[in-house]
Amino acid sequence: MSETTTTTTHSPFLQHHYAEMEQQVDAGKIGMWLFLATEILLFGGLFVGFAIMSGRHHDAFRLAHEHLSRPLGALNTVILLVSSFTMVMAVHSARHSRQRALVRYLAATLALAGAFLVVKYFEYSHKFHDGLLPGKFYSAGGPEPAGQAMFFSFYFMMTGLHGLHILGGMIVLSWLLLRGRRGHFSSAYYAPVDLGGLYWHLVDMIWIYLFPLLYLIG
Amino acid sequence: MRTYVIVLAALLALTAVTVAVSGIHFGSPAVNVIVALGIASLKASLVALFFMHLLHDKPLNALIFVSGLVFLAIFLILILIDVDFRLPEAVPAAFWAGPGLW
Numbered sequence: 564m565s566e567t568t569t570t571t572t573h574s575p576f577l578q579h580h581y582a583e584m585e586q587q588v589d590a591g592k593i594g595m596w597l598f599l600a601t602e603i604l605l606f607g608g609l610f611v612g613f614a615i616m617s618g619r620h621h622d623a624f625r626l627a628h629e630h631l632s633r634p635l636g637a638l639n640t641v642i643l644l645v646s647s648f649t650m651v652m653a654v655h656s657a658r659h660s661r662q663r664a665l666v667r668y669l670a671a672t673l674a675l676a677g678a679f680l681v682v683k684y685f686e687y688s689h690k691f692h693d694g695l696l697p698g699k700f701y702s703a704g705g706p707e708p709a710g711q712a713m714f715f716s717f718y719f720m721m722t723g724l725h726g727l728h729i730l731g732g733m734i735v736l737s738w739l740l741l742r743g744r745r746g747h748f749s750s751a752y753y754a755p756v757d758l759g760g761l762y763w764h765l766v767d768m769i770w771i772y773l774f775p776l777l778y779l780i781g
Numbered sequence: 782m783r784t785y786v787i788v789l790a791a792l793l794a795l796t797a798v799t800v801a802v803s804g805i806h807f808g809s810p811a812v813n814v815i816v817a818l819g820i821a822s823l824k825a826s827l828v829a830l831f832f833m834h835l836l837h838d839k840p841l842n843a844l845i846f847v848s849g850l851v852f853l854a855i856f857l858i859l860i861l862i863d864v865d866f867r868l869p870e871a872v873p874a875a876f877w878a879g880p881g882l883w
Contacts, residue, residue: 589839596842600849607853614857615864621810633800640796648789651832655782764833768825774796775817779803780810 576752588754595758599765606724606769613717613776623710628777630695630703631718632686636778639682640770646675647767654760657743657753665756666743672763673736676729683726690715718777725773728766735759788831795824 574584581587617624653668694702697719701712739759742748748756799820807813830836835843 592842596845600845603849603853607856611857611860614861637796637800641793644789644792644796647828647832648785651785761833764828768828771824772821775799775821779799780813780817
């Protein structure tokens with residue numbers, strides 16, 4: 564085994580099993596995109612189930628979706644879209660070694676994620692109060708209670724799984740924020756910000772579909 | 782930076798459009814579904830191409846992502862065909878309406 568000496572400076576963030584930084588970054592990106600493809604399939608199962616059941620319980624789904632608050636759903640859509648913008652600005656700042664801007668944009672993204680969950684909390688408590696619950700827990704009555712209960716099963720599973728993804732994203736954002744404040748990220752190395760951003764945009768993308776399906780058309 | 786601002790503005794505008802359009806009845810509810818999902822797909826494409834940088838990234842990453850979507854489409858289409866043409870005879874109607882499914 565011959566040791567090859569390179570003239571380039573060795574980044575402290577380069578893992579020993581990669582030959583160079585570019586290879587490490589590319590491998591990380593491929594890994595993240597593969598993970599995102601599995602996320603599509605994870606949510607995809609719920610979307611397919613929703614399509615089948617909304618066909619079977621068409622009128623009940625129409626009635627049930629009227630219980631959702633369009634203004635709150637639209638507000639959360641705006642919150643997530645703006646958070647995607649602040650996230651991409653965080654990546655942009657890291658790429659140009661603007662560390663203070665990076666920290667500010669990450670903090671803004673984290674705050675918007677928190678705001679999304681606060682709105683969701685108010686929506687959920689309202690549903691709990693009215694008995695608009697999944698399956699056998701549904702107690703709001705009305706026409707076609709079986710179909711309406713089915714709608715709320717999907718509503719809570721889809722928005723609940725999405726909410727867990729927001730929580731997971733907030734953990735990642737907090738970790739990026741801590742590292743950003745320590746000055747770890749610059750134009751030479753910002754892959755974690757980039758990959759965290761890809762995940763965050765996917766979570767936004769899923770909400771882009773959930774909002775019209777659940778709140779607008781039912 | 783400018784591109785990101787324009788994309789955000791477009792995303793917010795499309796959100797306003799999809800909310801406004803959902804109140805209109807296009808004759809068939811299916812048209813409303815198609816319009817809503819069409820606008821959602823336009824928004825998702827903007828996010829993927831610009832915010833996730835797929836437009837300027839290595840094509841392999843886009844291929845991986847699109848392959849996920851292709852398999853989701855196969856999943857959805859084949860299941861809907863099955864439900865529409867095979868299940869009515871194979872499964873009693875009570876299965877769909879009854880509490881057993883919960």
